Structure formats: C-alpha cells, structure tokens
Amino acid sequence: MSIDLSQFYEVFFEESFEGLDAMESELLNLEPGTPDNETINTIFRAAHSIKGGSGTFGFSAVADFTHVVETLLDQIRDGQRQLTQVQIDLFLQSVDCLREMLSALRDSEEPDTQEAQALKAQFEAILAGDELAGLESNQVTPDDSSNTAVEEESRLGWQIQFKPGKDILKTGNEPIYMLQELGEIGDVELDINLDFVPTLETIEAEDCYFNWDIKLKSDCDLAKVDEVFEWVVDDCEINITPLETLVSAVDEEVSENATELGQAPAAEAITPAVEPENQDSSPAQSAKVTESTPAKKDNAPKNAEASSIRVGIEKVDSLINMVGELVITQAMLTQLSEGDFDKAKLVSLQEGLAQLAHNTRDLQESVMRIRMLPISFVFSRFPRLVRDTSKKLGKQIELKLLGEQTELDKTVMEKISDPMVHLVRNAMDHGLETTEERIASGKSEVGSITLNAFHQGGNIVIEIIDDGKGLNTEKIKQKAIANGLITENSDLTDEEINLLIFEPGFSTADQVSDLSGRGVGMDVVRRNIQALNGSVELASTPGEGSTFTIRLPLTLAILDGQLIRVGEHIYIIPLVNIIESLQINLEDVNCVGGEYDVLRLRDEYIPIIRLFDLFNHEPDSKKMEDGLLVVVEHDNEKIGILVDELLAQQQVVIKSLEANYMKVEGVSGATILGDGTVSLIIDISGAIKLAGLKKSVRRSIEKAVVDLESA
Amino acid sequence: MNIEQLNAQLGELETELQPENMSQYLTFFMDNEEYGIDILKVQEIRGWESTTAIPNSAEYIKGVINLRGTIVPVIDLRLKFSIENVQYTAVTVVIVLKLTQEGKEKIMGVVVDAVSDVHSISDSQIKVSPGLGDNNNSKFIKGLGVVGDKTLILLELNDVL
Numbered sequence: 001m002s003i004d005l006s007q008f009y010e011v012f013f014e015e016s017f018e019g020l021d022a023m024e025s026e027l028l029n030l031e032p033g034t035p036d037n038e039t040i041n042t043i044f045r046a047a048h049s050i051k052g053g054s055g056t057f058g059f060s061a062v063a064d065f066t067h068v069v070e071t072l073l074d075q076i077r078d079g080q081r082q083l084t085q086v087q088i089d090l091f092l093q094s095v096d097c098l099r100e101m102l103s104a105l106r107d108s109e110e111p112d113t114q115e116a117q118a119l120k121a122q123f124e125a126i127l128a129g130d131e132l133a134g135l136e137s138n139q140v141t142p143d144d145s146s147n148t149a150v151e152e153e154s155r156l157g158w159q160i161q162f163k164p165g166k167d168i169l170k171t172g173n174e175p176i177y178m179l180q181e182l183g184e185i186g187d188v189e190l191d192i193n194l195d196f197v198p199t200l201e202t203i204e205a206e207d208c209y210f211n212w213d214i215k216l217k218s219d220c221d222l223a224k225v226d227e228v229f230e231w232v233v234d235d236c237e238i239n240i241t242p243l244e245t246l247v248s249a250v251d252e253e254v255s256e257n258a259t260e261l262g263q264a265p266a267a268e269a270i271t272p273a274v275e276p277e278n279q280d281s282s283p284a285q286s287a288k289v290t291e292s293t294p295a296k297k298d299n300a301p302k303n304a305e306a307s308s309i310r311v312g313i314e315k316v317d318s319l320i321n322m323v324g325e326l327v328i329t330q331a332m333l334t335q336l337s338e339g340d341f342d343k344a345k346l347v348s349l350q351e352g353l354a355q356l357a358h359n360t361r362d363l364q365e366s367v368m369r370i371r372m373l374p375i376s377f378v379f380s381r382f383p384r385l386v387r388d389t390s391k392k393l394g395k396q397i398e399l400k401l402l403g404e405q406t407e408l409d410k411t412v413m414e415k416i417s418d419p420m421v422h423l424v425r426n427a428m429d430h431g432l433e434t435t436e437e438r439i440a441s442g443k444s445e446v447g448s449i450t451l452n453a454f455h456q457g458g459n460i461v462i463e464i465i466d467d468g469k470g471l472n473t474e475k476i477k478q479k480a481i482a483n484g485l486i487t488e489n490s491d492l493t494d495e496e497i498n499l500l501i502f503e504p505g506f507s508t509a510d511q512v513s514d515l516s517g518r519g520v521g522m523d524v525v526r527r528n529i530q531a532l533n534g535s536v537e538l539a540s541t542p543g544e545g546s547t548f549t550i551r552l553p554l555t556l557a558i559l560d561g562q563l564i565r566v567g568e569h570i571y572i573i574p575l576v577n578i579i580e581s582l583q584i585n586l587e588d589v590n591c592v593g594g595e596y597d598v599l600r601l602r603d604e605y606i607p608i609i610r611l612f613d614l615f616n617h618e619p620d621s622k623k624m625e626d627g628l629l630v631v632v633e634h635d636n637e638k639i640g641i642l643v644d645e646l647l648a649q650q651q652v653v654i655k656s657l658e659a660n661y662m663k664v665e666g667v668s669g670a671t672i673l674g675d676g677t678v679s680l681i682i683d684i685s686g687a688i689k690l691a692g693l694k695k696s697v698r699r700s701i702e703k704a705v706v707d708l709e710s711a
Numbered sequence: 712m713n714i715e716q717l718n719a720q721l722g723e724l725e726t727e728l729q730p731e732n733m734s735q736y737l738t739f740f741m742d743n744e745e746y747g748i749d750i751l752k753v754q755e756i757r758g759w760e761s762t763t764a765i766p767n768s769a770e771y772i773k774g775v776i777n778l779r780g781t782i783v784p785v786i787d788l789r790l791k792f793s794i795e796n797v798q799y800t801a802v803t804v805v806i807v808l809k810l811t812q813e814g815k816e817k818i819m820g821v822v823v824d825a826v827s828d829v830h831s832i833s834d835s836q837i838k839v840s841p842g843l844g845d846n847n848n849s850k851f852i853k854g855l856g857v858v859g860d861k862t863l864i865l866l867e868l869n870d871v872l
Contacts, residue, residue, distance in 0.1 A: 569764060615766030660817045661775065661784040661872070664765055670775060670782045678763040678775045678782055 012053045013106045014308065017099065019046035021380060024095045028383045032085045035076065043091070044073045050098065052230060062101050065116045067223070068123040069094050075127075087126065092384070094119055157186070157218060158225055161239035163211035164232065170206060173232050179212070181228045186218020215243065309410060311370050319366050326359045368555055371411070375453045375462070376404035378417045382424060382451060389428050396435055396446040397428060403453035408460045409555040415532055416462070416552060419525040423464045423548050424449060426522075431468035431546055441543065443467070459534075459551050459576075467545040471498050471538075498538055499636070502526040530685065532556065533574065533668075557654060561671070561681065563647035564630065566611045567618045572652055572671060572681045573641070577632040581646055584608075584624050592704045599629065599640055606631060608640045609691045614666065620644045634684040641687070650674075654681065666690040714756050714804065717826055721753060732834045736856065738863055739806065739823040742794045746823070747830065747856055747863040752808050754818065756826055759803040772872075773822060778807065784872065785820035791871065792848050797824070810869050819872060830863065832856040837865060 023046045026039050051066035069091065075081040097119055101111035160182075164175050182188050191213040198209065216225065222240065229238050333352045336345055379401050390397040432438075432447035439445055450465040473494045480486045480500045504523040529536045534552035553559065553576070561572035588600040589608070597608040608629065612619035621627065621644070629640040652671035657664060657680070668683035721737075736747035762774030762785050771790035775782050785805055789796060805820040837854040853867040 617764070617766070655780070655782050657775070657782055660782060660819060661765070664768070666766060670763075672777045672780065672782075676777055677761075678777050680763065680765070680775075 009057065009106070010308070012057060013102060014310075016050045016053060016102050019050050020095050020099050020102075022046050024092065024384055025380055027088060027091050027095065028387060030083065030088050032083055032088065035083050037077070040073065040077045044070065044077055047073060055230075059101075059105055059111075061111055061113050061116060062098065062105070065094070065101070065113075065120055066098065068120050068127065071223070072123055072127060090119065090122055090126070094123075157243040158214075158216045158222070159241045159243050160214040160216060160225065161211070161237070162214055162229070163237040164208050165235040165237075166207045166209070168208050168232060168235055171232075171235065173235075175208065175210070175212075178228050178232070179214070182214065182216055182225070185220050185224060185228075186216050189215035189217075191215075211237075217243075309371070309373075315366065315370055319363070319370070322359060322363045322366055326356075326363060329355050329359055368409075368557065369407075371409050371555065371557075372407040373410050373413060374405045374407055375413065375460070376401075378413055378420060379404050379451055379453075381417070381421070385421065385424065386428065386449065389425065393428060394434070395428065395432055397432060398446050398448045400448060400450040402450065406453040406455060406460060407554075408552065409557070411556050412460075412532055412552055412554070415528065416534075416550070419528045419536075420451075420462065420464065420550070422522075422525050423550075424451070427464060427466040427468065427546070427548075431466040431470075433469050437469075441469075455554070456551075460554055462550040462552070464548040464550070465545065466547075470542040470544060470546050471501070471540040473497050473540075473542070476500055495538075498540055501538075502536070533559070533576070558651055559654060559681070560649065561652045562630070562649050563673075563679070564611075564641075564643040565645040565647055566615070566643055567620060569615070569617050570647065570673070570677075570679045571611070571643075572679055573630060573632065574681065574684070575649060577634060577684045579631045579633050579638065581628055581630045584627070584629050584642075586625050589624065597624070601631070601638075601640075604638060606638045606640045607691075608642055609687060610642045612642075614687060614691055632684050634688060637688075639684070639688055641682075652679075652681070714758060714826075717756055717829075720829060721750070721755070733831050734834070735829055735831050736863065736865060737806070737829055738827040739804075740825045740827055741789055741792070741823050745827060745861060745863050747832070747865045748806070748808070748868065749865075750829060752810060752868075754807040754809050757805045757807060757820070758801075759799050759805055759822060776805075776820065778818065778820075781818065783807065783818050783820055785822060786871065787822045789822070789824075792851075808868060810871075812869060812872070817872070819868075821868065821871075830856070830858045832858060832863070832865075840864075 023043050026042045026046075029036075029039055047066055047070045051063050051070055054060075054062035054066065072081070072087065073091075076083050076087075097115045101113070101116060104111040162175070162178075164173075168175065179188065179190065193211045193213065194209075196209045196211070197203070203209075225240055226233075229236065232238075329352060333349070333356065336349050336352060382401070383399055386397050386399040427449055428447075432449070433441070433443075435445045438447065448467050450463070452463040452465065454461055477486070477492075477497050477500075480497070480503075481488055485500055485503055486492065502522045502525070504521070526536050529550055529552070532552055533556070534550060537549040537551070538546065539549070540546035560575040562575050562578055564571050564573055582601075584599060590598050590600065590605075592598055599606045599608055608624070610619075610622075610624075611617070612622070619627070624642060627642045627644055628646055629642055630646070631638055631640050633639075652673075654669045655671055657667065657670045664680075666683055666687040666689075667680045668686065669681045670678050671681060673679050717737075735750040737750045737753050738745050738747045740746075760776060762776050764774045765772060765784070768774075771787050773785045773787050775784050777783075787796075788794075799822070802825040803822060804826055805822055806826065807818060807820050810817050810819055836858075837856050840849070840852050840855050851866050851868055851871060853865040856863040856865045
C-alpha cells in the first residue's frame, strides 16, 4: 500500500520550522562548558524529529545533515564531550542551513547542499576529535579521542540490550521487525528475557513484556544500529556497547589510525555517495559559503509567511461554546416566530434580540482572538540577531525583552517584523557606542537594548529602547540641509529635526556598513508602519539613548470609525486620527493666497479640506459655518476636514475595495453598514495628498499666515 | 422572462454539457439593440439597487454595492458605450460578471436596460465585426453573432473597468 506522503509535507515543514526556532532559542541560552541537560535535550529532540521526518519523506539531504548534528548533540548530552563556543556557533549555523534547505524543499526547489556539506565536514572533523580543522578554536576536549575511537573501530560486532517500553505496540512499533532488520545487517544472537512477563490472569494482551540481549556480529558502525531503533529510542531502554572481547583490540588500533580519522565513518555509512566530495571541500567551501549567506538570507523571510495558523485548543473550545449559545438563541427566536404573534411576545423578542447581539459580539471577539498571537513570535528572532551583530560590531550588547505575551493580529505581526529588525539593527549600529566610548563616558560597558510591548487602548505599542548616545541632532540638521530637505534658516526644534531621519533618502551613517545605511532607510520603516495604520515616534536624549515607539492597531480587520455625512454620502474617518470636531467661527479663518483656508485653533494654524470639493460631491451647504470641522492628525500634522454632519461612531469591518475595483485616492477601504449599504473609509494621508497639501505647501501656508498676522 | 427564472436557468446551464465550439450567450437590451455576453462569465443577475458613489470616478462608474459581504463595483454600460442615458426602471438589471483582469478574477456589475434570453451560438456563426474606426469601445466587441434573423453584438468585457 502506498500513501501519498505529500499531503503531510506542510505539517512536516511547519513542525520543522518550529523545531528550528526552538533549537535556535535554546542554543542561544547555552553556555560553553557543561550545559543544562534539559536544554540539550530540547535541542536534541528538535533535531531528532527533523531527522526522522525528513528521512520518512525522503529528503535525504536534510536527514543526512541532521544526522551528524544529532550525533554530536548526543555525545554532548551523554557528557562524552564538552560543549565549546565553536560548537555552539556551528550548531547555530546548522540551524540556518537547515532552515534554508527546508525552505527550498517547501518551495519544491532543490536545496543547496553546498553549505550543508561544508558544515557537515566541520561536524565530522569535530566528531573525529580534530577540532582544529578549519576552525579557530583551541579548546580540545580531553576525552574526545577515546570516545570516538570506541565508536568507530569496534567493527566486529555490537552488544545490544533492547528493552522496549510496555506501550511500544500501541504506538505502532513492532520489535520483531527491528530484530529482523538487525538480522539483515549481520548475524544475530538473541537472548530473550522473560522475567517481566506476568501471570496469565494479569497479562495485558496489548502490552509488551519482553526484552532482549542481542549480539550482533557485523562490521557495521553504530549509526547503522542506531538507525534500526531510530523511531523507538525515546520509548525504550537501549544500550549498545561494542562486543566486549573486541574492545582491547580496538584500543590498540586507535593510535595507529589516528591520522585516518579525518572523517567520521558514522556518517560515511549512510551517505557513501556524498562522502568523497566532502573531503576536500571543507575549508574552501566554508569560506565561500559565508560570503554568499547574507544575500540568501534576505530572501528567506519573504517565503516564511506561513499560510496556516496554530490555535490553542482553549480558543477553539470557547468558540464552540459561543456557537452553541448562538444556536440556542436562534432556536428561541424561531420558537417566538411560530404561531400568532401577539404583544405578549414582544418583550421576549426584544430580550432574544439583545441576547443575539450579545452572542454575536462575543463570537466576533473570539474569532478575532484566533488570529492573535503573542508577540514573542517576533521577539524570538532578536536574541540571535543581537548576538550575531554584537559580535560583528565588537560591542557588548544585552537584550531585554518585555511584554512578550502581548497579543496582536498575525497579519500585523508578519509585517512589523522587518521594520523592527531595521530599528534594532540601527540602534545597535548607530545608537550604542563602542565599549571604549561607553567606558569613557562613565557608562556600563555593556550596552542595552530593550524591546517592550504592551497594549494601550485599542493599540499595541512596541518600544525599542537603547541606552546609547542618542541622536546627533546637529549632524542630522547638516545632512538635511545638504540634502535640501530644510534650509539653513529653517526654524525647527530638536524633535522636528530628529524626525527628519524618517524622510526618504536620509541616512546618518557616515559609512555604508554591512548593517545599515544601505539606502533602505527609516522612511521605508515609517512607510511600512503607516501602511498598517500605525505610527512611529522617536524620543532621544543626547548621551542617554533613544526610544522608538511603534503604535499599531491590534488588528487590520476592524477599526473604530466615525461616520460622517457629506450631502447624501456617508464616509468613515478612523477614530484614531480624530482629535476633535468643532463648529467653525468664521473670524478665525484666513484665506491664504486665495487658495487655502486656514483655521486658527488656539495657537495652531490648521489647513481646511472641504470634503465635498475633494470628492466632488454635492453638499448640504457650501458655507463653512454651516458644516462641522473634524480635526484629524496625521504625521504630527493637523488638518481640518469639513463635513456636513457627524453621525454615529461604530466599529467597522474593513473590506477591500481593490479586490474587485482599484485603488481610490483618499480612500483606504470600504465597509458595510448596519443597513447593508457600502460606506468608504477615508485615508487621511491620501486625502491630504489629494488635496495637494504636501508638507512644503503647509509650511509656506503657515509662514504666510504668520506674515499676514504680523503685517 | 423574470430574474428568478433566468437565475434558475443559469444554474442549470453550467452543469449541461456543451457541444464543441458552441458557447452560450446571455443577451440583454440597451437602446433597443441586443447584446450578448458569454454565459460562463455571468455570476448572477440582480435588480438595480442604489450604489455608494466612489469619489472622483468616471461617470460610467455608478459606485459599489454590497454583494453578500463583497464590495463590487457597478458600471453603467450605456454611459460606458456613450449611449444616451435613461432613467432606471423596474426592469433595469445589474448583470454580475466574473471577469479576469491581469490574471486576477474580479467581480463586477454592469447595468443594462433589461435581460432577454440565452442563445447557443457556435464559433463559426460569429462574424468579425466590421472595422469601426478608432472608436475606443470597439475593443469590447468580440464579434457579431447571428441567431435566426437577429444579429447580436457579442461583448468581451474583461478590461471594461
């Protein structure tokens, strides 16, 4: 019987990527020396299931590679080997390599095995006890050679104690098959141990009570034997030792063969075909590979937008509960509608409808919650980033993560990750000083970067805080003048100058470094965040550090809106943008250049956009004093939008207008109102652009007004 | 024929086996002229209902409607084809089409005077329309179909938006 395994691919990839993430975060916790057993076990388990799965699905390149990783992990776990920093780095590189290979496989491409080969060669060198090969480490673990030697040279046979767990048959594994498989490897002598078989009346037919002592006479290596028990190793007690009589002979051979141990036969046995290439490839290729990695990595995250989502069972349970409630309410309402309807039923009908409204709201909330994931999914990639970058920069950096359990919508999460990476890199590269500078300015030599997430109102706020030198306002100003963004005599506050770094074409880096200053600037960061209806703010104190604050809506699917009316048309303005609404006092309005009306509100001048003009609609009245002015804020600039009437405030579900139509200037989407009609949502930044009110225009307006006043 | 009957007929048609080279066309009237559109492109037929205007859009774009939760633009084919505008009446209908634009499927409604019938026309019966000069709208005309003594103007509306 053949099963189409491809249907399980997606699950396998998903689990593997999860496993790799787990491996990565645990690896980052590892310290050289004697590691915590539980940590190593977690890493080992992840590697093991990736190996098992990829073997099953026939991704042999992945399986082979993972095998060497696992072998080394196993030795560390058993305390046969000391963990060194070099090994940790190597493991981390393997995680990257595996991730790339798996991504390629997921996209039905042939994985690039070059890097894997190079890494594998390094692993094999370590396994063979030769840690120096191709590596800069000088830490050699003392008991290396004896261990590997025993493993490799006992080729005359193995003594295996195989004690299956009681439940092994229930998990679909059959010891007999394993024994038969051993029989295929070599001659087997079996000793069955029946000590644990209970009396007939207490016997459970589905339990396994046997265990075996097996003498396997074969010249195969340990890996081959391990492979037989690969799937049951966690449920069984398995003890494999070289046949005793042979050990002494092995020891003698060790010294003679020491030079031949360049590669680990353990892996050789599995991949005989691949092996020969390996021998000469390791030093040259590892160098080549490091060069090509950055380019490749840039592509990787794009593919990583998974199409499925894992949901906690309690969320699903609560959904089912609510749907149950809904069905009950519906049944109740149906019952009411049966027979003649009289006044007496009216009260129950109202109650029923209220309950229905309640159920619907609850249901909506829980459905939205399904899409919510803790932000730790994004945060988790930063320890690695900080670790690698700090090494590259030669700075000591400590990363603090706060509020990791804060939840936000999955789509928002996917899109916020890249801007955050950019900001964190910037903070490390430009924000934090070098160790010497820090000591000189009396700070702790370890720089700190804090990522903090929390909910505030209907928003999620993410702060990226560094304790570095803060922004160099003077330098930004000079640069902005050089770039023509501002003029010599522009009168700007320090905050306003600092905000200039978000303008296109602005990079404060003196030199284009590997990390930042490559032209993909802060303007892209801000644009990406604004595309999510969010905002980014910046606070900086010279000498003390800077804080970037990203504010995002919790979800992209729903927004709080203010319904407004112009003539017969109803539009929605996002409530987050609205500062206040007021009736215009004509005395406070100035007309600038016969073109722009400006309202003086307290100490500010606010340009007025007439919505009916902008959208070409017929209003109730064209007179300003008849309408209402909705003051909105965007990009720290205030704009007044003239409308006929304010209607209700309500939550609206955002629907795409582009799906079947096209992008409309000044409109960000559509929604469906309670009466089933469509209403369009106003995009404030688009409306400002449509009105021709660019920043430069606004500035000149303000200036003109000031001149007007003073004249 | 009323809308319910037509919609029912639409449902049946899609399951019927088509002889080779035969296509079925839904025909409709505009200004006493009978037009046809490939029935496989037709999703459903609705009565006219008021739309939500789209700011600064062309005159022939009537706006958007809510089609069971999907936002669907509606265009007036009379206005698009520069035919004299008329008041909408009880028989004015919106034909909801599934069109392909740049490889993506888009749903769109077109307002026409009234729907008429469904005709089977084989490809050989379709005549290339005579060159209509530099008329912008000629690109929407797939050809002329002859059914009995009637001539239908067959439309291809993929890029009408």
